[in-house]
Amino acid sequence: MEKQSEKGYVLLIVLFAITFIMIITTVFMRGALSNAKQERTVDKNNLIVVAAEAGLDYYTWQFKKVYDSVQLEAKVTQKIEEAVQNKENPIDYNRIQGDIIEDLKLDLENLISQFNLDSIDLFSDYSHKLTQAEFQEKTLSNKDVELRLVGAVEGQHGSENKLMKFELAFTIPSIQAGEEGNNQGGITDGGNSNGLPIPLIPKGPERPREPIRITGINKPSNRCADTKDVREVECYLNSVSKDMFTISRSKLYVEDSVNSWGAIEINGPSFINIQNNLTPASMKMNNSELVVNSLSSYGLIEIHDSKIQIKNNMGSSNPPRLIMTNVQLEIVNSMKTNKALLQNSKIKIGGAYEIGGGLLEIIKSDVNVLNGDLEAKNGSMLNEVNLAVSGSYKNSSNIWDVKKAEILIGKNVEANNGSNLTDVVLKIIGNYNTPVVFKSLDSQIAIGGNVTGHNSSDLTNVILSIGGNYNTPVNFVARNNTNIFVGGNLEAGNGSALNDTILSVKGNYNTPVKFELQNSKVNVGATVTALNSGKFRNSILKAITLNATNLELDEQTAVYTDTVTSDTLKLKNSKLCAKDVEIRSIQSDNSPIYYLNNTNNNSANVIKLSADEFEKKCSISIGDEQQTPQIPGNINWQDPILEKVFYN
Known part of the structure; x- marks a missing residue:
């Protein structure tokens, strides 16, 4: 009996131990499973947050790309040009600022409508989606306008989500009128107080299409x-x-x-x-x-x-x-190639583009260099191209050969071996340096700064507007309905030959060797110096001062100036008007020379007029009179700012 009793006690102890172990094991297993579940939940929540943050980076980056200062500057210029063409005077810059804001909102709304279509998948079953996008507009004390995009991005996993809200602030600066005649961005002066026709205004280039x-x-x-x-x-x-x-x-x-x-x-x-x-x-x-x-x-x-798509650099x-050929290429940062042939393609480069040892050829393509220079060290050929460069264009060797292109350059152009532009719409915000030759046919060119060459210029059916000085040391040739505005001085070191050309120069015009005009109209705001000879046929010239060695006026030419100085003068079926005349020898077919104050020549056809008579006989009645429009100064474009990011 005792042995059976002991066996009973042992059995009870074993059963108790087994039960105790099972209870402890169950507790630990439950804890482990709970912890694993919690970790999965935390990981899942973290990944949803990561998806939302990835969406925030993606959408704001896309929105910021719409605010392109070079393209916005081009839009402003285009709207000012349209205002000048429509004879809007004074130009309503508040309206233009409002138009830019509406265009920006429209571009952003188009993006928003694309983003609202579907969620964007990231990894496994995680995705993000733009769920809110509203505009708030506010005019600041300095007349800048702040356009604020208030949005929300949702990180998603199945039925679970995490909402992240943000505000992206765009500043559209006020456009203030600058000094009269300050030709920013290639807008022509428009001055016509003396009745001479103003040069035509170059149109702006179209922006490249996006890949x-x-x-x-x-x-x-x-x-x-x-x-x-x-x-x-x-x-x-x-x-x-x-x-x-x-x-x-x-x-x-x-x-x-x-x-x-x-x-x-x-x-x-x-x-x-x-x-x-x-x-x-x-x-x-x-x-x-x-x-x-x-x-x-x-x-x-x-x-x-x-x-x-290249998320960093190429080359x-x-x-x-x-x-x-037929490629859609987006590079987030910079691009380098040794040589390039780009055809029928759309290319967007976030940084600079450098072409090393070989030629750059672009044919029937759209290229946008968003943040830097384009440097073609061995030259470039562009044919049927839309090109925008935020920095400078450097064509280090060989000629810059461009045909049927629309080009916007945010800074300067260095065409070190010369330029040949045919059927081109070109806008350069800064200076244009083309040392060897500047040749252009059937083109419209606007340059905000100076044009510097060390050889010659040959322009045929060209509309050219230069905000600063124009230096063409060897020859200056313009023909066939060419229109030129120069906001500073014009230096034609080896002389000028203008045929069927309208030219307006705000400063001095120096053409030492020869000065030939035929069927042309020239308005110079200061002094014309033609130290060798001046031959004018069926043309009109107005200047404050005209200095020449020999002058020849023929075929209904008219010259208007405050002071004329020349050794000899030949007139045939023409007219010269000057307040003061100093000419040693005059040959005339009875064509008149009218003066108001003084003369050193008492020839019969040198006629003194009263102030009223001088005004009547020496006024110019060609073209419609137009006041000088106010041209805006520099516009302070500012990068968009991401603010007030928080989880809801």
Whole structure:
């Protein structure tokens, strides 16, 4: 009995121990499962927050791109030009500022309507979406207008979401009238108080069209086989480093870089997303989409019928030779190539663009350099191009050859071996340096600063507006309905020959060797100096002072000046009016020389007039009189500011 009793006690102890262990195990397992669930919940919430923050970065970056100071400046110039063409005087700059605001809102609303269509997938089942976008407008004390975009971005995972609110402030500066005749951005002076016709105004260039933006594929679930030939699969790789690599009709996601010391070939339709760098020895790509962090090669990159987004730089370490046809290319930062042929493409470069040892050829393409210079060290040829450069355009060697193009340059142009412009609309905010030759045909050119050449200018059917000085040391030739405005001085070192030309010079006009006018009208705000000879036929010249060695006026020419000084003068069927006349020898067919104050020549056809008679006989009645419009000074464009970011 005792033994059976002891066995009973042992059984009870064992059962109790088992029960106790099971209870403890259950508690720990429940705690572990709870912790795991909490960690999954935290990770999930964190990823939703990451999705919302990624959306904030993406949407605000897209909105900021709409506020492009170079393009906004071009819009202002275009609206002022339209006002001048419509004879709006004074120009209503408040209205123009309002138009710019409405255009900006319209561009932003178009973006918002695109974003509101669908969520944008990021990874796994996470996405983000723009859920709110409203405008608030406020006029500041300095008459700038603040356009504030109040928005919200939602990070999403299934039915769960996280809302992040933000405010993005755009400042549209006031446009203040500058000094009269201060020709900012190539607007012609419009001065016509003496009745001479004003030169025509160059039109502004059209802005380049944007490339189609791509976002890249998500990471597939299947890992690729270790092969040199990825063909007709959807898969991912950690990285690639091979002597050659081919992708054909596939979707490939690479977590790191793709490197090849041989050739990489991409045959479409393929979709590739490379998280880091792509560095082939050479590459050929057809009918595909590529998203990559950076792209460099010391060989040839040839791309056709494709879309590419480069999130950092192209060619920063090894600038490639580049051939592109029918390509949509967006580069977030800078671009470097050794040589480039770009055809039928749309290219957007966030930084600068440098072309090293070879020629830059752009044909039937749209190119936008958003933040920096374009430097073509071995010259460039542009044909049927829309080009905008926020900085300077540097064409270091060979001639700058441009045909059928519309170009906006935010700073200066350096065409060190000369320029040949045919059927071009060109606007340069700063200076234009073209040392060898400046030749242009059928073009409209507006230059805010100075034009400097060391050789000659040859202009045919050109509308040219220069805000500063114009220096053309060898020859100055203009013909066939050319219109020129110069806001400063004009220096034509080896003389001038103008035929069927309207010319207005605010300062002095120095043409030492020869000065020939035929069927032309010239208005000079200060002194004309023609130290050798001046031959005018069927033309009109007005200047404050005219200094010449020999003057010849023929075929109904009229000259109006306060003071004329010349050694000899020949008149035939023409007229000269001057308040003071100092001419040693005069030959005339009884054509009159009218003066008001003094003369050193008592020839019969040198006739003194009273002030009233001088006003009647020596007035100019050609063209409609027009007051000088006020031209705006520099406009202080400011980058958009992201403010008041918080979670709701």
